[in-house]
Amino acid sequence: MHQPLQPLPPGAQPDTASDVAIGAIPRQIHLALIDDDAEFRGAVIAAVQHSNDTRLVAIAASGAEGALLLQQAPADVLLVGASLPYGAGLTLIRQAARRWPGCAIMAGTTLGDRADLLACIEAGAAGYLSKDSSPLQMLEEIRSVGSGGGSINPLIAHRLLVRARRGEPVLSSYEAQALELIAHGFTAGEAARRMQVTRHAVLACVRRIYARLERAAGRQIT
Structure with missing residues (x-):
């Protein structure tokens, strides 16, 4: 049976800042990134550098490098470019879902490939990150998915x-x-x-x- 949404306790206020997380945020989220978009990789690196609870532990710049990355110890959150050439994004999401079952997977998307998000979700992604997000938005989405939420x-x-x-x-x-x-x-x-x-x-x-x-x-x- 699916768990119903729990009503707020008396006096509680919905949608406060603390509601960004689904549960307690880990002391530090270990993030891995696979994307061939150098500008986006730089944006993620810059965002994480200003965070005290998110650490970028591995980076891959191609599908082939991403396959090697998945042979390493799992991260808490894996961000994969949805538009990697030759369908590599979907392939890597499926592989990560099998090899890193405890990892929360996100698809990095642009406006042009958001129509394929459902395929990414079916492959194992728990959410997505728009490549035009601000650094703050990036960190909020990573934290949310890393603590049990899903992008919608x-x-x-x-x-x-x-x-x-x-x-x-x-x-x-x-x-x-x-x-x-x-x-x-x-x-x-x-x-x-x-x-x-x-x-x-x-x-x-x-x-x-x-x-x-x-x-x-x-x-x-x-």
Whole structure:
């Protein structure tokens, strides 16, 4: 049975700054990065340099280097370029989901490849990071996914709802309500306020839906 979203305790305020995380943020998040976009790699490096809780432990600049990186000890969060040539991004996400099962995987995206985000999620990604994000936004997304959340936008929410009408994923009423709000343009925080739960409860709900999508896709492949 899927866990329902938990209502706020009396007197609590939804969507506060502490709700960015899904649980306690690890003392230090170990981040690995695979992307052939030098400008984006530089932006991630610069963002992490200004963080005291996120450390960049490995960098790969191609799909081939990324495959070697995955033979190393796992990171807490892996950021993979969705548009790596020859489908290497999806391949690496699938490999990381098998080899680093405890790692939270993110797809680094541009506007042009966001239509492929659902494929990344089915491959094992728990979220995405827009390459035009500010340094603060980058760190917030990495922390959120690293502590159990999932990235979501109206396009993904709409596609999930369309698929749910076909029978997979099967959504609880809470999950359907959260996706309906986000599909209509509300942020996770705004959806949380309307549902009278915390933002991190909505993002954890999203992460559970993604995990079911990945398992379903895995069954189809095998």
